[in-house]
Amino acid sequence: MPELPEVETVRRTLDPALVGCRVAGVSGRPVKMRLPLDPALWESQAVGARLLSVGRHGKYLICRFDRVAAVLHLGMSGQIKIHTPPTATAPHTHLVLRFEEGRELHFVDPRRFGFAALMAPEQVASFEPLARLGPDALEPEAAEALLRTARRSKVPIHALLLDQGVLAGIGNIYAAEALHRSGIHPGRRASSLSHGRLARLGETAREVLLEAIAAGGTTLSDGGFVAADGRQGYFAVRLAVYDREGEACQRCGERVRRRVLRGRSVYFCSGCQH
DNA sequence: ACTCGCCTGTCG
DNA sequence: CGACAGGCGAGT
Numbered sequence: 514m515p516e517l518p519e520v521e522t523v524r525r526t527l528d529p530a531l532v533g534c535r536v537a538g539v540s541g542r543p544v545k546m547r548l549p550l551d552p553a554l555w556e557s558q559a560v561g562a563r564l565l566s567v568g569r570h571g572k573y574l575i576c577r578f579d580r581v582a583a584v585l586h587l588g589m590s591g592q593i594k595i596h597t598p599p600t601a602t603a604p605h606t607h608l609v610l611r612f613e614e615g616r617e618l619h620f621v622d623p624r625r626f627g628f629a630a631l632m633a634p635e636q637v638a639s640f641e642p643l644a645r646l647g648p649d650a651l652e653p654e655a656a657e658a659l660l661r662t663a664r665r666s667k668v669p670i671h672a673l674l675l676d677q678g679v680l681a682g683i684g685n686i687y688a689a690e691a692l693h694r695s696g697i698h699p700g701r702r703a704s705s706l707s708h709g710r711l712a713r714l715g716e717t718a719r720e721v722l723l724e725a726i727a728a729g730g731t732t733l734s735d736g737g738f739v740a741a742d743g744r745q746g747y748f749a750v751r752l753a754v755y756d757r758e759g760e761a762c763q764r765c766g767e768r769v770r771r772r773v774l775r776g777r778s779v780y781f782c783s784g785c786q787h
Numbered sequence: 788a789c790t791c792g793c794c795t796g797t798c799g
Numbered sequence: 800c801g802a803c804a805g806g807c808g809a810g811t
Contacts, residue, residue: 514804514805514806515805515806516805516806519805532789545793545794546794547793547806547808549797572805572806585805586806586807587805588794588806588807589794589795589804589805589806589807590791590794590796590804590805601799605795622794623795624794624795624796624804624806625793625794625795626793626806626807627806642807667788668788669788672788672789675806677806677807684805684806685804685805685806686805687805698810713795730805731805733804733805735797735798735800735804737805738802738805755805774789775788775789775790776789776790776791777806778803778804783790
């Protein structure tokens, strides 16, 4: 569910609430996720550790404590919430970190496609899920990476944007939006696009991501995404094509279409995307 | 380069 | 009841 703007929104609510705080206790039960979650490991390694920073690369959060580090991914349905007790624990809460300062971090993930992995700080760089990522989509070198890969790739451009090894952070919503804004059809082979159009796509993707961050992310009508402070994002009202099948395109009036490709819904306007 | 599986929940 | 969901990776 969460893409770069949603993860960044979580990061920005986590940072002021918890940086500088020290872990006082851990609870949770072992559970199978994308990577197995082992609260006992957290208990032995994280209790007493002070949180130094919360970083992000693509859709991954990187929490650096003194002595230990954690990499978190929210998968499709993950949420991180800050609570001040007393609070009821929501269903599917797999890990709770209690801080000395009185706040709690709750990691909730019904579908369990996410993970919360603990490791030594020096292991973060070589941690497999992170090591395989391309540059973060907001970094200056991301546009360059897109150009370089697209030039020699026959994949549909939509698939290339979703490939986290090319650039990290774009998911199904923002791929659709960036392609619509730059007037590119999602099915176009990457290598068939001119340098100019690819450069434009890079700029547009960056724009969309920044606007979405400014809006606090996208909370669809199911209310699935909320930040760590419980607030919803309001970028959904600004989506041009995603989740708008059948509506009139704001730019050309044509009906927005949905097509299923590789098991994912792809939204686009055939009137103004070529 | 695609399909499927991993899970639970919601909607039509 | 089936279809579908902001992700990802193991299989062909």
